[in-house]
Amino acid sequence: MDSYRQNYQEEAIYLRETVNYLSNVLGMEQNELAASKKNLIDVRKEMWESAVHVVTEYEDFWDMQQYLTEVTVQTANVSSDSKRLKKYQKMINSPYFGRFDFSEEGFQEKEKIYIGLHNLVDKDTQKVYVYDWRAPIASIFYRFELGTAEYETPVGMSRGKVSLKRQYKIKNSKLKYFFDCSVRITDEMLQEVLSQNASVKMRNIVETIQKEQDVIIRDRDNELLIVQGVAGSGKTSIALHRIAFLLYEGLNSNLHAHQVMVVSPHSIFTNYIESVLPELGEENVEQTTFDSITEEILNHRFGTDTRENNLETLIQSRVHNEGSIKKESINFKGSMDFKRILDRLLWYYAHHLIEFEDVYYNGIFLNTRQQLKNRFLKNDIGIPMAKQLKKIETMLLDKVHPLQRQRLNRLEKIVERSEGHEFEIKSYSRWLSIKQAGNFLRQIQRFTKVDYWDLYKTLFTTPGLMTKLAKEIQLPETIESIISMTVQELQKGQVSYEDYPALLYLNLKVNGSDWFSGIKQVVIDEAQDYSLIQYEVFKLLFKNANYTVLGDIQQTIEKEADESLYEDIAAVLAKQTMVQLRLNKGYRSTYEINRFTQGLLGISRLNDSFERHGKEPKVIYENSIVKIDRGIIQSVSDFLEFGYESVAVICKTQEEAFQLHSRLSKSIPITLIKPQTKAIVKGALVIPSYMAKGLEFDAVIVYGGEESNYSSLMDKKLLYIACSRALHQLVVYFLNYPEKLNLKNTQKPF
Numbered sequence: 001m002d003s004y005r006q007n008y009q010e011e012a013i014y015l016r017e018t019v020n021y022l023s024n025v026l027g028m029e030q031n032e033l034a035a036s037k038k039n040l041i042d043v044r045k046e047m048w049e050s051a052v053h054v055v056t057e058y059e060d061f062w063d064m065q066q067y068l069t070e071v072t073v074q075t076a077n078v079s080s081d082s083k084r085l086k087k088y089q090k091m092i093n094s095p096y097f098g099r100f101d102f103s104e105e106g107f108q109e110k111e112k113i114y115i116g117l118h119n120l121v122d123k124d125t126q127k128v129y130v131y132d133w134r135a136p137i138a139s140i141f142y143r144f145e146l147g148t149a150e151y152e153t154p155v156g157m158s159r160g161k162v163s164l165k166r167q168y169k170i171k172n173s174k175l176k177y178f179f180d181c182s183v184r185i186t187d188e189m190l191q192e193v194l195s196q197n198a199s200v201k202m203r204n205i206v207e208t209i210q211k212e213q214d215v216i217i218r219d220r221d222n223e224l225l226i227v228q229g230v231a232g233s234g235k236t237s238i239a240l241h242r243i244a245f246l247l248y249e250g251l252n253s254n255l256h257a258h259q260v261m262v263v264s265p266h267s268i269f270t271n272y273i274e275s276v277l278p279e280l281g282e283e284n285v286e287q288t289t290f291d292s293i294t295e296e297i298l299n300h301r302f303g304t305d306t307r308e309n310n311l312e313t314l315i316q317s318r319v320h321n322e323g324s325i326k327k328e329s330i331n332f333k334g335s336m337d338f339k340r341i342l343d344r345l346l347w348y349y350a351h352h353l354i355e356f357e358d359v360y361y362n363g364i365f366l367n368t369r370q371q372l373k374n375r376f377l378k379n380d381i382g383i384p385m386a387k388q389l390k391k392i393e394t395m396l397l398d399k400v401h402p403l404q405r406q407r408l409n410r411l412e413k414i415v416e417r418s419e420g421h422e423f424e425i426k427s428y429s430r431w432l433s434i435k436q437a438g439n440f441l442r443q444i445q446r447f448t449k450v451d452y453w454d455l456y457k458t459l460f461t462t463p464g465l466m467t468k469l470a471k472e473i474q475l476p477e478t479i480e481s482i483i484s485m486t487v488q489e490l491q492k493g494q495v496s497y498e499d500y501p502a503l504l505y506l507n508l509k510v511n512g513s514d515w516f517s518g519i520k521q522v523v524i525d526e527a528q529d530y531s532l533i534q535y536e537v538f539k540l541l542f543k544n545a546n547y548t549v550l551g552d553i554q555q556t557i558e559k560e561a562d563e564s565l566y567e568d569i570a571a572v573l574a575k576q577t578m579v580q581l582r583l584n585k586g587y588r589s590t591y592e593i594n595r596f597t598q599g600l601l602g603i604s605r606l607n608d609s610f611e612r613h614g615k616e617p618k619v620i621y622e623n624s625i626v627k628i629d630r631g632i633i634q635s636v637s638d639f640l641e642f643g644y645e646s647v648a649v650i651c652k653t654q655e656e657a658f659q660l661h662s663r664l665s666k667s668i669p670i671t672l673i674k675p676q677t678k679a680i681v682k683g684a685l686v687i688p689s690y691m692a693k694g695l696e697f698d699a700v701i702v703y704g705g706e707e708s709n710y711s712s713l714m715d716k717k718l719l720y721i722a723c724s725r726a727l728h729q730l731v732v733y734f735l736n737y738p739e740k741l742n743l744k745n746t747q748k749p750f
């Protein structure tokens, strides 16, 4: 018998043993779940039949409480039993995907380590059938070639030798094939995974995690992990696998899914990634977008301007002068300089703009204005301003309280003497007393109430205040235009999108925040899209959290940014330990598409890309829109016919997408993706470039329009983002020849 067949037989036997054990476990788990469900029903029934339904005495309450506790315990049992059952059900289809043989230093025996989605251990014999991919020893599989290897254990590094690495394809509990990979996880498996169709949901990559990705996933030493990764390098996938890893680790350190927050760019993205963790056997974590944080904390006070609206305005108005002021305004209002000005505004307000008054109650002296001011400014423990002022208000009201009683007595005497209220002396006096107390409260609230919105308006509407506060800070040359643009908007009662982070910052500084204080881990994807003030807001919101921040400088569109952004982010978040890592290899697109997209940005030294080959991208230019439309319709039909499941026609703006969709939809079924869209569907769709960020499609058709459409650097980045969404095929349509873009592979000269 040749060695492959012999190995095959051995592997088939091991798989059978594993599946048999799993089937037994599944049977037991099913029984346990059935038992715990029955217990829950019994307890509920007993509670309904025996416990009192109306609590009248303390004993009733006690009785009820005991039932409720029992119901809670049984519900938790059902939930954990069904979670375990699901885990094993998922495992039985494919219990493991990899193996390596490891001889640990100091031990004779060679261990066969099988790696799968979860641990599988025989409770009686302690035999480990499968190790969870997140277990410390499993890191060897992802990081080491044949030969010496090491992994971290709670008592230090453990070293040894790897003598075999093997990968498996197991489906429906049957071994399809396996192969040995002497160097690293072979490209063969990765080729197969990457050549599949794109899905409307992101998938897990646990079988093919690459070494450099594994380093990021398993980092435990740093409170802040920053990753710069090129398009398609796996940043989002890794972020999610990292969460799964941290939750696994968290079994000991008590990290739970509800303590993890993923900040996503938009709700389509939220929907796109939400199945990965459940696929990995973990509960879904909290997800939010900056826009929903804004809405929630600012309590819908300023309308509903969204990031998408803002981008749309910015991209469309670029050609006009207001575009550049708008851009300057966005840059300035998101900068650390502006944050410093806001800090000074808060200081200035506290020291100069709160008009404390001497306080009397019915002629009785309570406090001088100076006493109140001193008390307010002596804020050793940094209580937020609004809370500090509230304390002063409470102190004054406490002083007034006993005086109010005396005042009521006096009022009763006065009312008694006056005409017209003989039969309502008490109630009328009380009414007078309440009215006077209200007046007193309004009087002190002239200085104890502070509104972050008033503060912000003051900054822009008080002549010279911005310059005064900006001492030694370099204001933009266009500051006067920015101020007058802002004042005009404020006068119309409008608040621009770029004002939101500053308003949030002021709000959180003035009122304090306990909104997300329970969050222990924060993942910020598309990190390049947030301004430094937004990071200041994150820092105030997620005070007690560690951060994983992932971005790609090449995909920045609102502002000019370089890699110093990451240093700035690190400075803002100010964590004790941090590391910055890079992912330079793109996995999403074919080699040809990768080369093309990088050429768009004029990158001379091309980033690495995984060598999966496909067709060269095409650039087609036509001399009329009608011909372009006809071409797009043909391309969409060809791609769908070929078997691609997702074909995206990417336009620069929403406006363009809308127009194009209304023309195309007369000839083919095609979906328009709008800012309100919550989820991507299969088939053909039209989508604006900035909404396609983070997503991917089998084939991408870029509607280029006029060449001038993509002439500025920001536009080129939009084009880059659009093109880098393609997995297998890319076509770009232009109206007339795009001279300046220096595109290769142009076809169809007319």
Ligand SMILES: Nc1ncnc2c1ncn2[C@@H]1O[C@H](COP(=O)(O)OP(=O)(O)OP(=O)(O)O)[C@@H](O)[C@H]1O
Residues within 6 Å of the ligand: 190, 193, 194, 203, 205, 208, 209, 210, 213, 229, 230, 231, 232, 233, 234, 235, 236, 237, 238, 552, 587, 588, 693, 694, 695, 696, 724
């Ligand atoms: N190790 C891997 N094994 C299999 N697939 C991978 C691997 N790494 C990345 N991929 C695939 O590459 C594609 C891109 O991954 P992902 O979206 O996470 O990249 P990204 O860096 O966030 O991209 P972008 O910045 O362009 O949005 C996905 O289809 C993902 O499944």
